[in-house]
Structures are given as structure tokens and as C-alpha cells.
Amino acid sequence: MTTVLAGDVIARRIEDSIPGAVEESTSRDVWVKPETILEVCRFLKGDSALSFDYLVSISAVDYIEYFEMVYHLLSMPNNHSLVLKAKCWGREDLTVPSITSLWQGADFQEREVYDLMGISFSGHYNMKRIMLWEGFPGHPQRKDYLESPR
Amino acid sequence: MPIRTEPVTINLGPQHPSTHGVFRMRITFDGEIILDVEPIFGYLHRGSEKLAEERTYTQVITLTDRLDYVSSMSNNLAYVLAVEKLAGINPPERAMYMRVMVAELQRIVSHLVATGFFLNDLGALATPLMYCFREREKILEMFEMLCGARITLSYMRVGGIFQDTPPEFWPVLSDFLDYMPGYIDEYERLITGNEILLSRTKGTGILSAETAINSSISGPVLRASGVNWDLRKADPYDVYDRMEFDVPLGTVGDNYDRYLMRIAEMRQSLRIIEQCADQIEDGPIKANVPALVRPPIGDAYGHVEAPKGELGFYMVSDGSIAPYRFKIRSPSLLNLSALRDMLVGCKLADMIVTFGSIDINMGEVDR
Numbered sequence: 444m445t446t447v448l449a450g451d452v453i454a455r456r457i458e459d460s461i462p463g464a465v466e467e468s469t470s471r472d473v474w475v476k477p478e479t480i481l482e483v484c485r486f487l488k489g490d491s492a493l494s495f496d497y498l499v500s501i502s503a504v505d506y507i508e509y510f511e512m513v514y515h516l517l518s519m520p521n522n523h524s525l526v527l528k529a530k531c532w533g534r535e536d537l538t539v540p541s542i543t544s545l546w547q548g549a550d551f552q553e554r555e556v557y558d559l560m561g562i563s564f565s566g567h568y569n570m571k572r573i574m575l576w577e578g579f580p581g582h583p584q585r586k587d588y589l590e591s592p593r
Numbered sequence: 594m595p596i597r598t599e600p601v602t603i604n605l606g607p608q609h610p611s612t613h614g615v616f617r618m619r620i621t622f623d624g625e626i627i628l629d630v631e632p633i634f635g636y637l638h639r640g641s642e643k644l645a646e647e648r649t650y651t652q653v654i655t656l657t658d659r660l661d662y663v664s665s666m667s668n669n670l671a672y673v674l675a676v677e678k679l680a681g682i683n684p685p686e687r688a689m690y691m692r693v694m695v696a697e698l699q700r701i702v703s704h705l706v707a708t709g710f711f712l713n714d715l716g717a718l719a720t721p722l723m724y725c726f727r728e729r730e731k732i733l734e735m736f737e738m739l740c741g742a743r744i745t746l747s748y749m750r751v752g753g754i755f756q757d758t759p760p761e762f763w764p765v766l767s768d769f770l771d772y773m774p775g776y777i778d779e780y781e782r783l784i785t786g787n788e789i790l791l792s793r794t795k796g797t798g799i800l801s802a803e804t805a806i807n808s809s810i811s812g813p814v815l816r817a818s819g820v821n822w823d824l825r826k827a828d829p830y831d832v833y834d835r836m837e838f839d840v841p842l843g844t845v846g847d848n849y850d851r852y853l854m855r856i857a858e859m860r861q862s863l864r865i866i867e868q869c870a871d872q873i874e875d876g877p878i879k880a881n882v883p884a885l886v887r888p889p890i891g892d893a894y895g896h897v898e899a900p901k902g903e904l905g906f907y908m909v910s911d912g913s914i915a916p917y918r919f920k921i922r923s924p925s926l927l928n929l930s931a932l933r934d935m936l937v938g939c940k941l942a943d944m945i946v947t948f949g950s951i952d953i954n955m956g957e958v959d960r
Contacts, residue, residue: 444828497806497809498809499896500809500922502920504892505918513907519806519820522828546807546809547808547931548927549809573634574635574638574960575635576635584642
């Protein structure tokens with residue numbers, strides 16, 4: 444079975460390496476400051492004991508007051524996983540550092556988050572819409588995006 | 594006097610027959626050699642994730658059917674596992690066995706379709722496809738017995754399956770288990786040693802293990818590159834921990850290895866189905882779940898080893914009858930992440946083969 448690492452323990456490890464990055468942690472998840480995502484991921488990937496070499500998925504959730512970025516990470520050699528989260532407050536001009544420099548698999552997923560949720564990623568080489576066409580009004584997966592009446 | 598040459602950019606698709614749907618690539622060529630590839634998709638985007646937010650947990654099952662429409666059972670399974678994790682429901686034993694069994698049957702269907710169309714792309718027009726579809730048809734008939742549908746099955750429910758197996762299913766299944774290994778041998782006899790196939794697929798479209806892991810590749814494409822990672826072994830769900838099977842691995846990561854993976858996985862799937870049919874016992878097929886599931890507030894990620902790779906659903910519940918957020922981790926989309934690495938330096942004709950060997954489904958790429 445894949446071991447789900449305890450968020451509190453990982454939070455302490457991150458805090459030792461990058462002071463001030465962790466916002467809160469529970470037994471399951473770790474919340475970090477969105478601007479530190481790239482550094483935190485670089486630490487999690489490079490640390491020999493953790494060695495998170497595989498990016499499973501990137502999701503974004505609209506909680507109205509804030510957006511939550513959710514990163515599912517996996518270490519294939521150790522068979523353990525971690526859920527890393529970051530809260531982005533506000534609704535306009537949201538930017539999160541891109542992690543495409545660490546994992547190529549982040550490319551399409553970050554573009555999708557930008558397209559459907561409207562969070563852009565700094566440092567992404569090709570930050571444009573992926574599912575919808577250029578010039579599409581708004582970001583349809585946001586909770587305040589209204590469909591046409593049925 | 595030197596002849597002036599310049600790179601040519603062409604569009605392949607979205608209506609090209611080898612793109613399996615509506616996929617488009619903008620490719621820059623130097624003569625016949627590929628310099629750059631930019632995949633463009635979204636033509637089949639239906640907003641499944643948004644649609645799910647206004648449907649009940651049971652209604653969303655029908656949306657998952659339409660993601661990768663040649664492996665509905667695996668999609669159903671990944672979804673119900675995610676909801677069960679979210680709501681803390683444990684399905685009964687019989688349901689778990691049935692779910693594993695149909696998921697493996699679905700894997701055979703998907704790999705048959707993949708193999709058939711892969712050879713179609715190679716230029717073996719229609720003949721291998723007809724052989725593969727012959728057995729696919731038998732499995733679809735079994736699905737029809739189980740749930741009345743052939744493609745969009747909606748067979749599974751949160752906490753189990755939707756109805757018990759009809760008695761006439763078992764003899765058909767045991768016949769299938771008898772003749773299917775012979776048919777797989779037949780494909781191997783016709784295809785595996787074929788000289789044209791060997792010369793077209795060996796050493797083309799090579800994907801290294803490091804690139805594959807870095808690009809979030811999963812499924813047979815990852816294993817063809819020699820990475821031993823199968824969720825059925827690494828993170829077993831339902832009753833996979835009781836099953837005995839091997840995980841076939843490739844060595845080179847070329848198109849030929851990816852083809853071999855699918856043939857070998859079909860044989861392993863048959864082993865699993867046989868063990869399920871032996872071990873299954875009578876009993877309830879659905880946990881006591883209300884018609885309107887209301888999971889507690891929270892989030893969960895459920896995943897399965899679908900035929901094309903890791904299919905996962907990240908679900909967020911706000912305590913209501915509809916998911917607050919329904920995110921699909923689509924193997925087809927992420928398996929395209931390394932397309933550029935596999936294609937740059939190849940020739941145009943190899944590109945079609947390489948693309949076919951990844952085995953994507955546009956319903957799942959665009960969602």
C-alpha cells in the first residue's frame with residue numbers, strides 16, 4: 444500500500460529547510476504559502492529521504508474567498524504520497540510559481556488550471572489556454588461563472 | 594551553389610484519421626525530420642468537471658462513462674472508489690470481486706482496441722482490427738448481460754454494483770476464459786514476429802524511464818520504459834491484494850515494447866479474471882447506501898490503474914448531494930506530456946506509429 448505521509452511531520456521538515464513556508468498542517472495535508480510552492484517542491488523532490496519524483500496531479504478548487512491549489516505528490520522508490528496545498532486569497536490577478544522546471548508533467552495541468560480557474564503560473568514557458576480558445580470570456584470552472592440559462 | 598532550405602510547419606488534424614478523434618498537432622519539419630511538435634486539443638471539451646457540480650453523486654457515474662468511452666468500467670470504478678473514500682463506505686465482498694473482474698475485462702477490451710488501431714496506423718488496414726474486434730464483441734456481449742449496455746455502462750454504484758450477476762453470465766465467462774488465450778496466441782502469431790511491424794516499431798519513439806517519470810506518464814507506456822509501477826500492486830484497491838499476477842515490463846521503451854506490454858497485460862488480466870471467478874462467493878452486492886449520498890465535508894483522491902494509466906478523481910464535498918469539486922486526473926492527457934520528447938528527431942511516418950502506441954482517447958484528454 445502507498446503510505447500517506449503525515450502532514451505534520453512533513454511540515455516540520457519543510458519548515459527546517461525553508462523557514463516561514465508552512466502556513467498550517469494537519470495529520471493529512473500541508474498548506475504552504477503559494478509563493479513558496481516552487482522552493483517547497485524542489486526540496487521535496489531533492490531530499491533523499493523523501494524523494495518525491497512523481498507528480499500525480501495538480502488541481503485547483505474555488506472556495507469563493509480563496510482558491511486552493513492541490514498538488515498530489517508521489518515517491519515511486521519509497522511508495523509514499525503527500526498532499527500539498529496552497530491557499531491563494533482574492534479573485535483577480537492570481538499568480539503561483541510554475542513547477543514545470545521540476546516536472547514536465549505539470550505543463551498541461553497548469554495550463555488547464557489557468558484556462559478553467561484563472562490562476563496563472565509565473566515561469567511557465569507557454570502560459571495560454573488549453574481546452575478553450577483564445578478570447579473565451581472568463582474562466583468557466585469558477586463558482587461565479589454563470590452558464591447560459593437552460 | 595548551396596540550395597536554400599527552410600523548416601516547414603504543417604498542421605496534422607484535427608480531422609486526420611490517425612489522430613483517433615479530434616487531436617491536432619502543429620509540427621515543424623526539416624525535410625522529413627521532426628524539429629518541433631505542439632499538441633493542440635480541446636475540440637471535444639464538454640466541461641465534465643463543471644457538469645458534475647450540478648449532479649448528484651450517483652448521476653455523475655454517467656459522466657464518467659463518457660470520459661474514456663472504451664473503458665467505462667475502469668472509469669466507474671475509479672469514481673466509486675473516490676466517493677467511497679470520501680464518504681467512508683465499505684462495499685461488500687461480492688461487489689468488490691465483480692468490480693475487479695469487469696475492470697479486467699475492460700482492460701482486455703481497451704488493449705484490443707489499442708492494438709487493433711495501432712496496426713491500423715501502421716498501415717495494416719482493417720484486418721488486424723477485425724481480429725481484435727471479434728473478441729471485443731464477446732466481452733461487450735457479457736457487459737450487455739450484466740447491465741444492458743455495451744459502451745456507456747454505468748454498472749457500478751457507490752457502495753457496490755447495480756444488480757447481481759445473471760446466472761447465464763457464468764458459463765459465457767468460462768467459455769471466454771477457455772478460448773481467449775488461444776486468440777491472444779493467434780495475434781502473436783500474426784503480428785508479433787511480423788517483419789514489417791518489427792522494422793517499423795523497433796527503436797522508434799523511444800521514451801526513457803527518467804523522462805517518463807518526470808512527465809507523469811503512467812500505465813503501459815510507463816511500464817514499457819522499464820518502470821515497475823502498477824497501482825494494482827503498489828496501492829491495491831478492492832480485492833487486488835488477493836490476486837496473483839505479474840507486471841510485465843519493457844526494456845527499451847520503444848513502440849514495440851509498448852505493443853508487447855498490451856499483449857502481455859491481456860494475459861495477466863485473464864489470470865485475474867479466472868481467480869475472481871474462482872474466489873467469488875454469494876452475498877450482498879451493495880452496501881446500505883442512501884439513494885442520495887451526502888458525504889461529510891472534506892476531500893479525497895481515489896485512483897485506479899485504468900487500461901491507459903492512472904485514472905484518479907479528486908473530489909471535494911461540502912456536505913450536499915452534489916460534489917463541490919470533481920477533478921479528473923486523466924491518464925490520456927498526461928501521457929501526451931512527453932510527446933515532444935518522443936517525436937523530435939523522428940520521421941513523419943514514425944510519428945503516426947508513435948502517436949498510436951501511446952493509445953490516447955480524446956474523450957479523456959479533453960473531458
